[in-house]
């Protein structure tokens with residue numbers, strides 16, 4: 001599986017990899033020759049009339065073989081590294097392309113941390129496989145095999161003595177490595193979790209400190225680190241004893257060769273030259289098995305990494321085959337059922353209609369499903385049952401580009417890029433002129449504060465807009481949406497406390513943005529939606545009340561209850 005996937009991605013680089021493997025094979029074939037030459041040397045030295053010229057020839061040939069071996073190896077590694085880095089590049093580019101085809105809903109915090117780990121760390125580990133383990137595979141298997149055969153040809157009894165510790169060592173590893181796959185999985189999961197936690201902690205540190213949540217967030221950060229530490233320790237512990245035993249056995253060949261050799265030699269069943277040959281080659285033979293262990297250990301890790309990469313490639317793309325173009329802009333939910341990951345249904349039979357140019361507010365307790373409804377309209381995910389329509393079409397029959405071009409989304413925590421204010425607003429419409437930008441900025445009530453900044457519209461906002469206040473960021477994101485001039489607006493009102501001055505500016509900006517548009521607003525401050533044409537009260541994924549403000553107040557249900565609490569907290573805030 002791993003081979004096939006990688007070779008498929010390798011494409012044109014396959015030839016390089018094959019050449020690298022061949023060169024490796026040649027070099028490992030050559031590796032046997034010096035041992036044979038050493039044997040010939042001993043034969044000559046211990047013969048009754050040693051031939052000096054022959055001895056010199058043999059001595060000269062040994063380094064020549066090593067030089068040829070090294071040249072073949074240099075070329076092999078060169079080729080395999082170039083191919084590996086090119087393949088890594090391809091894998092990363094393909095992953096990037098894949099991400100653009102995934103539903104927006106895939107990019108939640110958990111997946112984002114994991115993605116970072118997969119694209120950086122997991123892909124990087126494939127370099128090990130492609131540049132080292134793949135070409136070395138032949139030598140790792142065949143050099144010990146050929147050397148073993150050579151030893152058996154020389155003297156089977158001495159060969160048995162050399163093979164015995166290695167066979168014991170292999171048995172230990174085979175018996176002990178059964179649970180390693182799971183452990184590597186856990187270890188890699190801990191790695192991506194720690195990545196996600198670090199990103200979250202560092203990015204949020206200003207907010208965390210400002211709201212004095214340091215202890216709580218640090219606890220989460222510490223928890224992530226502790227999980228990582230525990231996994232690594234567990235993984236190392238599990239390997240420690242078998243590995244030490246393995247290493248001890250394969251390096252102890254002499255302890256087996258010497259007694260057997262001495263006994264055979266003293267019983268005149270072994271020549272001195274063969275004994276010497278085994279004394280030299282035996283430990284080298286054992287040492288070759290160190291590589292086999294590394295192969296096993298890293299091979300498992302590389303396979304896990306490949307599985308993680310494949311998991312992303314196997315995630316279902318969002319279908320985007322629709323060709324229809326919307327012409328009218330009302331929103332309809334027809335018998336919509338939806339569940340994340342096919343588990344508990346989050347939305348149960350949602351039905352509503354927002355006529356073009358009217359405002360619909362979603363209210364209800366936290367976790368009721370308001371955000372989910374808003375996100376389904378822009379196809380963060382697709383519904384499990386029922387349909388969502390914009391104009392006359394099921395949104396799945398529209399091209400995603402067409403759908404998104406008609407919707408502006410304004411979120412609670414708007415995302416600003418570390419670029420100038422001008423560029424941040426122009427995301428709404430990159431073709432817009434400076435005059436257009438100024439016009440929408442005035443309507444979004446941000447022109448005034450932008451003008452006061454040292455570089456005006458050319459002021460760089462800092463990472464995620466850190467140089468601006470929450471209210472300013474919000475107004476810039478409204479300017480952006482105004483510039484996009486989309487007929488449908490999805491608005492997630494800010495829950496955080498914004499000072500009264502900013503609050504009224506934002507309300508002005510929002511009323512400019514929503515005028516004459518089809519609006520779906522997730523409302524947290526009930527007094528802002530009293531004049532919405534329609535209010536939907538959601539609870540546990542169901543619409544339990546609907547109507548205008550006065551209808552709902554008269555009905556005396558959940559909305560009325562929420563309103564009373566809302567007003568009393570407002571009173572409390574004002575009194576304070």
Ligand code: ADP
Pocket residue numbers: 108340346364365366367368369370371372373
């Ligand atoms: P609201 O906006 O009303 O607070 P949401 O739509 O955010 O509610 O959430 C509704 C339910 O769906 C909650 O139980 C929440 O835990 C769950 N939920 C929200 N987003 C996801 C997600 N990406 N994966 C799984 N469950 C989610």
